[in-house]
Amino acid sequence: MRRASIPAGIALLASTLGLGVGCHREVEMIPLIERTIYITDRFYDVQALTKDRAFVVGYGGKIVETTDGGRTWEQRPSGVDTALYAVRFTDDQHGWISGQEGIILHTADGGKTWQQQESNAVFVDPGDPDQTKHPLYLFGLNATDNDHAWAVGDRSILTSTNDGGKTWRARKVAMEVDISGGESLAAADPIFYNVRFTDPQHGWVVGEFGKIMYTADGGETWKEQEKTLMEGTGIFDPLDLPTMFGVHMLNPQNGYAVGLEGHIAHTTDGGQRWTYDQQEVDYPVADPLLSVFQFPDGTAWATGAAGEVLRKESPDAPWKRAKLGQDVLTWLHGISFSDPQNGWMVGGFGLIYRTTDGGNSWLPSQG
């Protein structure tokens, strides 16, 4: 027994020792947080299709869809990881998205899958011996039916399709006259931020230097309409006009454009004359307004940087700051209503706001 005790003791000792040192656990990989919407998301555009169904697009190739009024969101694969700027559905199955790097995405199955289309929106530096094609940002997109769509962006690029996106024809929209006067190269090809067509013929594009361009032939030729805005403002140089970021035309006569320093321009005669709207605010809107939306009854909404949201409650009422019921401090970009009661606003920090009472109250949708 005495002899046996030695190996037995060693075995006991070794096993306890082994227990003691072998106790460090493997790193437990608790799962990453899986959400559809993060605070780091930036949403640039929204389109409400029905009361409960909406599409939102944003940074990092993100497309999310809700079919239950924002209670839940589902991410749709875009196949890209750069920014998506604008979304436009023409019916409940067909839609387009435009984005960074000249991206055009198309869906024919209600947004479940998206296919990339060749936008041809590229820029070639005339002085570049290699003639490298640099893709261009396509900030704005609009479509009137399943065949006709237009996208605009950096360096006055316009690309359009009339065959449902099989082919896109891109061109630089020439300015009527060279207003740059040799002052700045940028003035020769201002950035286009938004595009809006009321039918396949009549459309508007807005952009840098207060540009409001109008076409009556589906985008072949363009006229500038912004000069009427200089009247009575003390501005004599068209280059000093505030950049316009958003445009919304209710019909070929009646529409709005919004831009820098809270400017809201309005036309009722198809753009022959644009005037700045009055605002009734306790302190002036200094931040840019980014998007605008008008209802057939003449009421309208505009969203902008630093949480600015303006509202026009009747056709004759002045614009006022809307009461959102909470402090919104980041920018809000897209705004879209499916009917006068139900609408959406989206913006930075992953914000998606929804209203079901015509905009009297807005509640965040968390996803």
Add this chain to the structure above:
Amino acid sequence: MSSGVQSEQEKRALYWLGERLIDYRHPVSILVIIVTALFAYWSFQLKLATSFGDLLPQSHPFVQIHNKYAGTFGGANNIQLMVEAKEGDIFNVQTLARIYKITEAVDQVYGVNHNQIDSIGHRTTRYLRAQSGGFLKAEPVMLSIPKTADDATNIKRIVHNTESIYGILVSLDDHAALVRANFIEGRLDHRRTFGEINEHVITPFEKGWFGALVKGIDPLHQDQPAPAIVETVYHGTAAADAGLKTGDEIQSVNGKPVADRISLADEIAVYKPGTAVTLGVKRGSGVENVKLTIPEPDLQIYVAGEPRLYGYVYSYATDVFWILTVTYCLEWILRWMYFHDWRGALRPTLTGVIAAFWGLGFVHLIGFTLDPLILVMPFLITARAVSHAIQMHDRYYEEFERHDWNQRKAIVAAFAELFVPTLSGILTDAFGVLVIMLVPVVMLRNLAIVASWWILAITVAELLLNPIVYYYLRAPDPEVVMARDRGWYKRTINRFTDWNLSPTGKIATMVFWLGLAVVGAFLMRGLIVGDPTSASPLVWSDSPYNVSHSHIQDKFGGVEPLIVVAEGHDRDAMKDPQVLRTMVKFQRFLERDPAVGYSFSLGDILRSVNMVFHELEPKWGVIPNTSRDVGQTFFVFFANLPPTETSKYVTPDYATAHVTFFCRNHKGENVARIIKRCEQFIAENPMDKATFKLAGGLIGVLAAANEELVRNDLLMNILGFGTIYVIVLFTYRSWAAGIYLLAPLVISNIIINAAMAVWGIGINVNTLPLVTVGVGFGIDYGLYIMSRIIEEIRVNGDLDLSIREALVTSGKAVSFTAVAMVMSTALWTFSNIRFDAIMGGLLAIWMFVSFIASETLLPVTISYFRPSFIVKQAARQPHAAEVSAAAAVS
């Protein structure tokens, strides 16, 4: 008699040595006194300091990356200071002005890197501003102290429109602002930083604030007096109500003179809000009395970060002094109660003090400093010294009685008989602690050397000096010596020993320890490497530091940096869109880990600048398509900034930048998981022009330290026990002896590890030394008992009788030492430093467990298995040693 299994020659030699020590007592003691005096002198030169670099495993690749970039991108020594408005937001003139002044004050704190401060009040925090003519300029958010409501509104607008500020330096609810400062590692002085932040940064703007800006010391003429002259009085504040005006010189508060702004604030802070005080104010030529009602503070300032934490630890260091004092007094009282004799009460202290001087002096000699967090360690070694001394003292009294009150004979016998167990006890400790050197951390290696030396120094007092000291001291009264064998203590020991050695007792003991080991082994599976709690485990969870820490975490989501460096293969690599997009993708990926709060990279700046550059259109808030566009955007922002300001984001040649993740805590498991996730992302997302390198910042270096600890943990345990085994092997010349002695130790280790797991104490750079030293803890208890059993069996030839005899003699001294040490170590649990408290508690339990195990399990196993190396000693000639020793004496 003889102890161990020494040959007669060896035993004779020990008796001879004891005699010679007494003969040559004068030269020996003079020599020891001189050397001790020298070490004592050195130990008084010792400084309490923490050298951050010494805590890091310098050979680890993470630490090398950290060292390479800490100077530019920010290191691990950040403080985060949160200014929170109690009501409303921070965007009013009074609050913004204070944020500006607070930032200025932080900038002036000793050791702060002036280019690595982030705050809306600091010049390096910039935004883009469009100037007339279409030019853009990167301007500081606050160029000067804000004065009007318009300034405040403007700052609010800038903050909300700058994504690199909003949510990062100002909370999303606008209630709080963050000031982040990085310290130059070489200039860390925790006590000074702590004091300066309290006096210059917090008090004047929090409790000492009464609504007026007071002029500070002119930085160019710091030596000149700077009376407290009112600069600005804010509307609607206590200062305005009191009628204070610009230019007023405040000279006193309630009659107590104040020399400058700082002492004024300190004085104001003393009074409760609502109290009315009288200020002596010099206006023009006269001095007037002004009634000021102390206002309720409207700001709360919270400070977190490693330098702050250590500041608190240092401020609690006086605790350590008091605990040590109380501990020593308690020890003296307990020993007096045991020995009924002032010699017994004080003599062991002598051993402790001499060893401490040798140890501390040596620390200074090798150029090392003492970290307040490891002060328990010296205490522990001193405890060992005292424990050996008590054994010797008790044995001396015993021998004194046995040798018919012959002092010299008793001294020599006690010395010779205890020489082997004492020496092997000391050697196991000294070599066991050297095992820590396996971890490539400078502090641990220094500590290992120091502790090893210190433990060895115990031999000087205990073995060299001891016989001499006893000889100089008057011999104790026989009455005092005999009193030790009476009384309840001795009776309890006797009774317990009898029960323990009875058949029932034996079985009960075995079952008890086996059960405890199994339960402990099960519980210890929860033991982790690194810190197991989200708050700092060094201080209590309700301590001011942890409260601040959690407040800042709540508002800003995370304060502990992990810096991942994107090292470019060539210049301008950071202008490559793919690299920048991968950085941003990395951020979005890791931010989904629940322990990561938010992150920051060059990509964020680029996106923010690109957006502002294009008239605030958020659609431009992206990484541009081409490196040319990226370059242009950087140019806009960085063009007219000095390299010192831009280098915190990117190196001047745009070759290398970083992604900084701010983590919510540094729990060991989180650190390990985050690093694993980083490695996973980096492997899956290769970049053409740059490579991600892990990892700087606090999280990075902690990950490195934890990895090194895990890597060496197994080896250290094996070597630790191995060392003990080998020394025991030589002491008893038996393969089995080690097993009997190690079994109680292994069980104590298991129980302590289990306790650490249950109480949430992780193994880290601070706890490791204690845990490793503890491996051998209590081996001396076993050694004394086993040696005594062998001594006894040679005399009486009966194993069970010998065990009983050993337990009531050596075992009694062991039990007293252990009980006294456990009581005094437990006093540490009163420390404000949670770490010291927990460690004190753990060590108390450790000592207690290994004492009980040595007193019960060891004798029971010996009695049960009857090991041959002990039993065969019974055959030896009794009294042989005594006879020969007597011959040697005469």
